[in-house]
Amino acid sequence: MKILEGLRMAFISLKANKMRSLLTMLGVIIGVGAVIMLISLGLGAKEEIGSSIEAIGSNLIAVVPGKIDLKSVFGKNPSEMKGGVGFQANKLRPEMAEFIQEKLPEGFYVAPIVIDTRNISYGSNKHFTSVVGTTENYPRVRGYEMERGQFFTATEINRDICTIGPEVAKSLFGEQDPLGKQILIGGHRFMVIGVTAPKGSTFFIDNDDIVQIPYTRMSRYFGKNKPDNILVQAPSKESVPGAVTQIQRLLEDLKLEDYEFTVITQEDLVGFADSILRILTYLLGAIAGISLLVGGIGIMNIMLVSVTERTREIGIRKAVGAKTRDVMFQFLMESVSISIVGGILGIILAFGGATLISRILGIPNQMTLWAIILAFFFSGGVGVFFGVYPAMKASRLDPIASLRYE
Numbered sequence: 001m002k003i004l005e006g007l008r009m010a011f012i013s014l015k016a017n018k019m020r021s022l023l024t025m026l027g028v029i030i031g032v033g034a035v036i037m038l039i040s041l042g043l044g045a046k047e048e049i050g051s052s053i054e055a056i057g058s059n060l061i062a063v064v065p066g067k068i069d070l071k072s073v074f075g076k077n078p079s080e081m082k083g084g085v086g087f088q089a090n091k092l093r094p095e096m097a098e099f100i101q102e103k104l105p106e107g108f109y110v111a112p113i114v115i116d117t118r119n120i121s122y123g124s125n126k127h128f129t130s131v132v133g134t135t136e137n138y139p140r141v142r143g144y145e146m147e148r149g150q151f152f153t154a155t156e157i158n159r160d161i162c163t164i165g166p167e168v169a170k171s172l173f174g175e176q177d178p179l180g181k182q183i184l185i186g187g188h189r190f191m192v193i194g195v196t197a198p199k200g201s202t203f204f205i206d207n208d209d210i211v212q213i214p215y216t217r218m219s220r221y222f223g224k225n226k227p228d229n230i231l232v233q234a235p236s237k238e239s240v241p242g243a244v245t246q247i248q249r250l251l252e253d254l255k256l257e258d259y260e261f262t263v264i265t266q267e268d269l270v271g272f273a274d275s276i277l278r279i280l281t282y283l284l285g286a287i288a289g290i291s292l293l294v295g296g297i298g299i300m301n302i303m304l305v306s307v308t309e310r311t312r313e314i315g316i317r318k319a320v321g322a323k324t325r326d327v328m329f330q331f332l333m334e335s336v337s338i339s340i341v342g343g344i345l346g347i348i349l350a351f352g353g354a355t356l357i358s359r360i361l362g363i364p365n366q367m368t369l370w371a372i373i374l375a376f377f378f379s380g381g382v383g384v385f386f387g388v389y390p391a392m393k394a395s396r397l398d399p400i401a402s403l404r405y406e
Contacts, residue, residue, distance in 0.1 A: 024302045025342030027295020028382060032346025032375045033353060034288035036367065040354045042281045043366035049273045059237050060141070060266050061244060063100075063230040063251070065090040068262040090226045091260045094215050096251070097135070097230045103250050107235035108243065111137040112227035114218045118186040120211060122172040129168055131185060131211045133218025139196075141233045144207075149179045149194030157214045163194040167209040185211065188221045240265055292378070295342065296386035303335050303390035307397075314397050328395035335387020336380055343379025347372055 094112040101110040114133035119126060136154045138144065144151075152161050162185065169178050178192045190213060199207040219225035232247065234240045244263050251261055307314070314327055351367065358365035 020302065021338060024298050024338055025295070025345065027291055027298050028339050028342030028379050029346040029349060031288050031292030031295055032343045032379050033349035034291060035285065035378070036347060036350035036371050036375050037354045037357070038281055038284050038288060039371040040350070040365055040367040041357060041363055042277055043368070044358060044364035046274065046277055047366065048363050049270070049277075059234040059240055061232040061234060061240060061247065062264045063092065063232070063247065064262050064264060065092050065260065066262065067259045068264070091256055092227045092230060094225070094227055096254055097227070099254065100230070100232065100247060100250055101137070104232070104243065104246065109137040109140040109233045111135050111141045111231050112215055113229050113231055114215050114224050114226070115228050116218065116222055116224055118222070120168070120172070121184045122181060125172045127168060127171040129209050129211055131213060131218070133213055133215035133224065135215060138212060141231045144199060145197040147195050147197040149192070151194055151212070152214060158216050159214065160188065160190050160217060161193045162190040162211050162213045163196060164192055165196050165208040165210045166198050167206060168211055169195050185213065186222060292382055296382040299335055299338055299383060300386040300390060303331060303387055304393070306334070307331065307390050307394045311397060314394055324395045328391045331391035331394045332384065332387050335390065336383035339379045339383025340376070343376050346379065347375065
């Protein structure tokens, strides 16, 4: 039997039982759609995370309190970590950043980061935002540029001054020039000396909706004198590994134990994010695979029902000269047709679903041709695998017994 003839007969059979055929395809449609969406959104999420990590700063090194194992997705066993996860005291101090800055070679910039959230206001305009206590090195470390005014200097570290992001400027001042204006941060007056240029979001955190003040003011007014982290910008990517070793040694010189801090690089963060995405992809891919398996079993079930329903037809075909392989090929083509049509519908579903989810979550939709081709051939493989047994059963029917079947 020719392939085109087999396909024509298969589609006639599908058309004769539209609803049954559609319900049979559901497992394949969902499975193929899920596989393509996972690949597309997974690649998009990987790109977004990579961009977000790069946006934090160039060649960045972060010192964080406590021991964090980024090489293991699930971290260390709490029993292996002194103090336990989440119960390790923060031993970092702002002066440690100054010490590290003095000891590192020229070209490195170090800044302590103390983060708080506060209500800020100007006149009757109020806004709730993140407040960062830091030093004059913050713009270099985080890659900020100034749109208006300037960032505070080392000599101004004890003044009640601040810089604000463009979103804060828009919320408090509208079209007014904020430079020189006094704003209230948690009830304390600060003079605006600069507005940072738009920077966008990092890990869903708006870098434009932020206020920076000297860390001495954060400690004096808000009682926060322990950095959430210390950031170090290296002059080049090649200098990062050596700097990590030197920073670890310097912190040990400051009497910090190994379990009281962790030095993290951007490559560590990228690797950790990739590990998380890979595990999620495997888990969700397994779910999609189960859906395809269920879809394949559904195809086999319907094809076995079809063999039973068409027993007399099979007997007539064999009586007029159809060979065993012709009958087998016909039913195999019907099984493959169901799975391929389901795969095509799954591809359409994946395109629409991935586009919708990417717009809602703001994740790039990286739908690739190879993922579509892979899913298409995989759906065809499901049809072949689960269609072989019904096709063989149909081809082995005795023509005389089939003609007598009621």
